[in-house]
Amino acid sequence: MAETTMETPAFAPRVMLGVIPYVSMPGKAGEAADFYARAFAAREIGRFADAASGGIMHVQLEINGGALMMTGMCAEGQAPRRPQGFHLQLVVADGQAWWDRAVAAGCEVVMPFERMFWGDRWGMLRDPFGLDWAVNEPGARPS
Numbered sequence: 001m002a003e004t005t006m007e008t009p010a011f012a013p014r015v016m017l018g019v020i021p022y023v024s025m026p027g028k029a030g031e032a033a034d035f036y037a038r039a040f041a042a043r044e045i046g047r048f049a050d051a052a053s054g055g056i057m058h059v060q061l062e063i064n065g066g067a068l069m070m071t072g073m074c075a076e077g078q079a080p081r082r083p084q085g086f087h088l089q090l091v092v093a094d095g096q097a098w099w100d101r102a103v104a105a106g107c108e109v110v111m112p113f114e115r116m117f118w119g120d121r122w123g124m125l126r127d128p129f130g131l132d133w134a135v136n137e138p139g140a141r142p143s
Helices: 029-040 095-105
Strands: 022-024 043-049 056-063 066-071 088-091 108-115 121-126 132-137
Touching (some): 095 121
Antiparallel strands (some): 056 066
């Protein structure tokens, strides 16, 4: 996708609602965006380069109807660190297809994709950038 300038943002207002994860990936945001296109069918909405460093200041993706934003920049003197204490959840009707695509793209299985006690098929993956992703396929609910 061509880089978007600050004067002409290209975003879909419908993916700008709710809570939007904004992840810091110093030096890796562009590479991560490309990986998420392969693993999770992400569609790039906009990318802003930092003129001074040539790095990625901001990239926004649409994944499964929602937004994920990332920066490739890091505050001066701040060391990059692995995000922790959360995972990104994908609720999809065709969980096996999402799971298989992500694994084929290079995600590591953390917990297998299988039927859970609550009725859904669910599993956890880790991407090459250290983020955990859960794939959740809703099942029949007990009455």
